[in-house]
Amino acid sequence: MNGDMNGTMAGAEGAGDLAAERAQSLTEDDYHALCEATDAAILDGGGFGWVKPQGRTVLERYFRGVMLVPERSLFVVRQNGTIVGSAQLVRPPRNNEAQAMGAGLMHFHVAPYARRLGLGGLLLDEIVQCARAMGYQFLNLDVRESQVAAIALFRSRGFEQWGTHPVYALVDSRICRGLYFVKRLQEQSRLTHYAAPSPRPDTGNPDSMTPRSLTLYPAIDLKDGACVRLRRGEMDDATVYSNDPGAQARAWCEAGFRWLHVVDLNGAFAGRSANTDAVRQIVANATVPVQLGGGLRDMDGIAAWLEAGVTRVILGSVAVKNPDLVREACQAFPGRIVAGIDARQGRVATEGWAEVSDMQATELGLRMQDAGVAAIIFTEITRDGMLEGLDLEQTAQLANTVSVPVIASGGVGSSGHLAALKRVAEEAPGIEGVVVGRALYDGRISPAEALRILA
Numbered sequence: 001m002n003g004d005m006n007g008t009m010a011g012a013e014g015a016g017d018l019a020a021e022r023a024q025s026l027t028e029d030d031y032h033a034l035c036e037a038t039d040a041a042i043l044d045g046g047g048f049g050w051v052k053p054q055g056r057t058v059l060e061r062y063f064r065g066v067m068l069v070p071e072r073s074l075f076v077v078r079q080n081g082t083i084v085g086s087a088q089l090v091r092p093p094r095n096n097e098a099q100a101m102g103a104g105l106m107h108f109h110v111a112p113y114a115r116r117l118g119l120g121g122l123l124l125d126e127i128v129q130c131a132r133a134m135g136y137q138f139l140n141l142d143v144r145e146s147q148v149a150a151i152a153l154f155r156s157r158g159f160e161q162w163g164t165h166p167v168y169a170l171v172d173s174r175i176c177r178g179l180y181f182v183k184r185l186q187e188q189s190r191l192t193h194y195a196a197p198s199p200r201p202d203t204g205n206p207d208s209m210t211p212r213s214l215t216l217y218p219a220i221d222l223k224d225g226a227c228v229r230l231r232r233g234e235m236d237d238a239t240v241y242s243n244d245p246g247a248q249a250r251a252w253c254e255a256g257f258r259w260l261h262v263v264d265l266n267g268a269f270a271g272r273s274a275n276t277d278a279v280r281q282i283v284a285n286a287t288v289p290v291q292l293g294g295g296l297r298d299m300d301g302i303a304a305w306l307e308a309g310v311t312r313v314i315l316g317s318v319a320v321k322n323p324d325l326v327r328e329a330c331q332a333f334p335g336r337i338v339a340g341i342d343a344r345q346g347r348v349a350t351e352g353w354a355e356v357s358d359m360q361a362t363e364l365g366l367r368m369q370d371a372g373v374a375a376i377i378f379t380e381i382t383r384d385g386m387l388e389g390l391d392l393e394q395t396a397q398l399a400n401t402v403s404v405p406v407i408a409s410g411g412v413g414s415s416g417h418l419a420a421l422k423r424v425a426e427e428a429p430g431i432e433g434v435v436v437g438r439a440l441y442d443g444r445i446s447p448a449e450a451l452r453i454l455a
């Protein structure tokens with residue numbers, strides 16, 4: 001295959017331009033072509049649970065829904081810009097800790113009118129690369145036995161069949177067997193014997209439990225188009241680390257991080273998005289989901305970024321000043337709204353941290369939980385950028401007060417600080433992850449070491 005890192009390649013003679021990508025947003029034409037390719041694949045006997053074409057309205061509604069589900073990423077292949085096939089990468093839900101190391105590949109298909117051009121391989125390689133970059137150890141899939149070409153493709157890309165389901169599907173009153181495949185994504189996987197039974201039976205002894213892993217969110221804070229770090233949120237105390245936000249996003253993805261945490265600092269002060277081009281560069285270059293905060297104060301701004309490929313938005317000032325908007329956004333975009341609670345010694349700050357309110361972080365946390373946010377990012381401002389350690393006490397108190405996940409932020413300066421958070425998270429299991437900025441940029445913590453500590 002002549003594919004390059006962006007999932008594009010010159011087509012076979014006469015095939016035109018061929019490209020595979022994770023769909024960040026789709027145009028009306030894209031939806032049209034996607035439904036056409038899907039209908040054709042269903043008629044041809046595969047790629048979906050559906051065995052009969054569903055009609056355009058049902059399919060389009062379905063795909064619009066898929067684009068909203070945070071655990072699903074839609075991948076498409078295009079021939080001369082037109083979508084001719086798709087597949088979905090499905091991440092396990094957060095409550096499935098036991099299977100958090102594996103992602104699933106579903107609904108893989110290329111329209112019959114675009115086969116034999118290498119598009120299936122292009123699509124599969126793009127998905128494998130993305131799942132690997134997200135840190136998954138395994139990629140699972142199952143397929144009807146009748147899908148001979150797809151099965152040959154999966155085998156050629158290193159998928160190993162581990163089982164067969166004798167009554168997998170019922171198509172035209174005939175029972176069809178199903179084949180189950182897995183592909184190992186990380187050569188250095190800790191889980192080397194994935195086919196072997198567990199060497200030790202689960203005795204119920206807590207000592208035998210694997211500690212829960214925490215997610216590391218590398219921060220990309222944007223000021224005047226550049227990637228910077230501030231100290232205690234002061235704009236005139238900025239260190240510039242890169243003038244190329246897209247390259248910075250790529251670097252953090254390649255380092256193995258599974259999310260990016262992006263803050264539009266000018267936006268937070270101005271009350272509306274400011275570093276728009278820089279954020280677009282980040283989204284275009286990221287192979288992992290992006291969460292974005294700073295300056296999002298109305299529904300249009302929130303919707304625009306979620307449609308532009310940002311997976312979650314962070315709402316800070318409006319959490320204090322306009323909680324109804326947070327509630328409305330949570331209803332419109334379930335799972336995709338996060339509250340940013342930034343506190344100066346317990347009292348919540350807004351407007352780029354230039355204003356401090358009388359509200360306590362825990363009180364706001366409960367209100368945000370009630371509004372329906374997917375998570376809370378808690379920052380102690382006096383520690384942010386200072387490299388002296390997180391405010392573990394306040395973070396644990398908040399995590400033990402609310403029932404939504406809490407992401408710690410502000411002050412990580414060494415791997416010891418991450419290890420300390422990991423220990424606290426055993427007692428405060430609501431702690432889900434940590435934002436790290438300056439310590440990563442300065443090389444005080446290496447990405448590999450940080451990921452190892454939090455795993």
Ligand code: AMZ
Pocket residue numbers: 230232233234235263264265267268269271293294295296314315316317318340342350351352353379
């Ligand atoms: O560093 C700062 N001065 C700063 C900062 N990092 N000010 C705001 N923020 C971040 C918050 C949150 O992620 O941590 O901006 C977001 C909130 O923005 P807004 O515009 O919703 O208050």
